[in-house]
Amino acid sequence: MAADDEPLSPRAPGNGAVAVGVLVATALVLLAQAASGTSSRLVLLLVFLPALLAGLGTVAQTVAVSVWVSAVVAVYSALYPPADLPARLGTLLGVVAAEAAVIALCARRVRRERQLFRMRQSAVALQRQLLRPLPVRTAELDLFGLYRPVEEDTLIGGDLYDVAETPHGTRVLVGDVQGKGLRAIGTGFAVLSAFREAAFREAELTAVADALEAAVERHNAYAVQSGEPERFVTATVLCVRRGGDVRAVNCGHLAPCLLHPDGRVEAVGLPAGVPLGLAALTGEPRTMERFALPEGGVLVLLTDGITEAQDASGAFYPAEQGLAELAGTPAAELPGALDGCARRWSGGRSRDDVTVLVLRPAR
Template sequence: MPRTRAKRFTPPSEAIEPPRNAEVVIGVVSMTVLVLVLGALSGSLVWLLGLLVFLPGTASALCTVRQTLFVSAWTTVAVIVTVVIRHGDGASWVDRTLMMLLTLTLGAASVYACGRRIRREHEMLRIRSTAAAMQRHILRPLPLLTDDALVDGVYEPVQEDRLVGGDIYDVVASPWGTRVLIGDVQGKGLPAVGAAFAVIGAFREAAHREPTLTALADALDASVVRHNSYAAQTGDDERFVTALVVNIDAHTEVQVINCGHIPPQLLHDAAVSTPALASGVPLGLAELATEPATVDWFAFPPGATLLLTTDGLTETRAADGTFYPITERLAERVSLSPTDLPRALYDNARAFAGDGSQHDDVAVLSVRRSPLH
């Protein structure tokens, strides 16, 4: 059995990277020295101390609570000592007293605001990490091996605010061959994850029950419809799911049913081709279709690789808005092994985007006939 790979989740405390203590000390001391020098040159040191008052506020947005407390304490001491020593530079005691009180108040408020910010960030990180961990628990780690197929690939859930998506995949060894599912739930957030779980649960049950892919697609569509009816009762938006279901058995051809998803890519003999498939409506919208979903067949010889993706890869954009040229980049990497190809495409797409950010889930699967045959 091939070795499984699981992504390591970063704990919330490690995901936040405040500046190092040395950087905070150097920054605060440098700002203090700058104010003192400018005050000595201009002769209005007490008024220039107002610049230091804003340091704790800046620290509360970037630093830890301890670092913010240090900045607040440093600023308070610097202002009070300077105001007391420089009693003869024209400022009244009322102004001096107000400046000291303002410094104390803003320092305390900054420490409080920093604590609130960090607690909120930790909570958001816990929610996002939990949602992504739930996805990975439901989506079994790759690679997956059956008597008919070996499925490998990469799955990367996005973990930004409100961007927990709903890319799904699964592999079931049924009495009629190995069935591979890849799909993408419309929308993002936890409701999208809920729809994704509904489809996966229906696939795992119906793949063993339904002898045809059309009946399997009908069962998946019904699961989305049921999920939407429950969502409507709670005020959530209805969802649809694009999906591609592949059936691989001992025959030289594979069966595919496309429910509004991205077509697969076939790699064989150093060539890349896109099988011609009839595209049906996404799951959850079957009632709107004028014709029932149809099953397509195409050759899948030994040694060939079938690449399945979601739009997280194909809709990756460069800074100028250009979409990721998957066919071109795939042709350049056709010599890679099926194990290495999905990760190579994913890394290349991230480099193509340029900013290093990820705005959608990405699922890339490579499917080839099982070495057990």
């Protein structure tokens, strides 16, 4: 736990820099005071030093500078006019009162920064529980990725992903909860929890998708009881086995893209299916498709934060064309490169959470 005077912000200057700055400022003010004569009170300008430091430094630094300034003013008042004691005491008490107020403001700022720091640490811990840190290496594949919530002051949004190395192969989930930002976290957590259990328990990939469907239905029932809206989730569930054999169940999500070794981009033709939470509307069972992930190629999974990036004319970002232009980019760098292209296309405006996963056969 941080001490009361420990800086929680990288803005806080070091003690050496503070000492040098205060000494230089004091020397300049005293020189100006000497040049202007004893009738002026330029020395009182030193009271602004703690005020400036209170916005950046620690409480201990602010207290130290306040004591220094008070001492300098006290010595000056003892040596120069006003000669009467009440006036000297009044000046000194005014300086001390001002510095006390500055110290109180600094302490309040540090407490607030500490609260924000702890909240962010809690959010980081929550993100690590919800979303697995990337990259991930399993027996079947190397997985690289990027996750960026649309609300950039948060760490968690409406997109979700997970990877599980199971006896059935490496299973991968990518999805997008209806809505965006913090409001979608509850539904996303329900899906991730169900995936982490079903990925190991169920031998068939369609059964994994059915478990996710049941989780969304249960969460929606709870949401209705709590006065929250029901949500659906678009998702793709994959299982990658040795030799590049890929099995996939698509639940209304964007089609994966195969980036071949020769630079060709191929959208994998998967039956769209209905999003998780809406299967009861059709009554049709989930279907699984198989395709090959060639040696030297990569499989790219996206959410619509990439494909719905719009330029000034309203045109959507052509993700497949963007991938083709990025052919030859190392798999580890591809997620960031694709996101950068989409952001440049949209002029830096983000409409939705962004997730990019790149799956490369294990070497």
